[in-house]
Amino acid sequence: MAAPPDDTLADLVARAEMGDSPAKETLFTALYDDLHRLAQAQLRRSGGMLTLSATTLLHEAYLDISRREAAAFPDRNRFLGYAARAMRGLVIN
Numbered sequence: 472m473a474a475p476p477d478d479t480l481a482d483l484v485a486r487a488e489m490g491d492s493p494a495k496e497t498l499f500t501a502l503y504d505d506l507h508r509l510a511q512a513q514l515r516r517s518g519g520m521l522t523l524s525a526t527t528l529l530h531e532a533y534l535d536i537s538r539r540e541a542a543a544f545p546d547r548n549r550f551l552g553y554a555a556r557a558m559r560g561l562v563i564n
Contacts, residue, residue, distance in 0.1 A: 484544045499533055502547070506532070506554055513558045523562075532557040 480501065486494035499506070510525040510532070535557045544550035 480547045480550075481545075484546070484550060488543060495537055498550070502551065502554075503529075505551055509551065509555050510558055513555070513562050517562050528558055528561060531561050535561065 480498070483494050483498040483501065487498050506529050507525055510528040514523065514525055514528060532554055536554060544553060
C-alpha cells in the first residue's frame, strides 16, 4: 500500500492526536509498509538474538504508541522516527 500524500497524513496525525481512534488506525494502516521495514531494520541491528518477528515488533510498537496521549507527530518523518524509537525500546527491553 502506498502512503497517502503528506497533507492527508498531516490531517490523520492531527485527528489521531485529538484521540480519534479511527484516524489512528487509518494512519497505522497507511504507514504499515514503512513501519514493517523499520521493524525489520531494528531486528537486524539486534544481531539475531531475538525470536521476535518484525510483524510482532511492529504491532507491539503500535500498542505502545497508541497508549501515549501526549505524543505529537507534526509530520510523517517524526511519526516514523517516534515509531523507530518505540521499536528500539522494545528490542532493548
